[in-house]
């Protein structure tokens with residue numbers, strides 16, 4: 001990865017785990033703007049989330065992750081690892097209760 005990709009504005013949405021409000025996303029892999037059904041990760045707590053039809057966020061269920069191939073799973077794991085490291089460097093405690 002060469003630096004952090006630019007932020008993409010999204011409708012404000014609240015993380016169901018930590019209550020943080022997101023109004024932007026960063027593409028990890030895919031097609032640019034998030035679409036319903038796309039996975040995302042809360043930057044605050046690391047919870048894996050899914051964009052709903054209105055691009056709100058809900059917690060990912062096992063069925064949301066079941067169809068991931070090994071590359072997609074690795075990308076999600078790498079993103080979570082990046083967040084853990086980022087939060088550690090900034091003295092923050094990420095939520096680790098939602099592993100893949």
Ligand SMILES: [Zn+2]
Pocket residue numbers: 015016017018019020042043044045046047
């Ligand atoms: Zn969160």
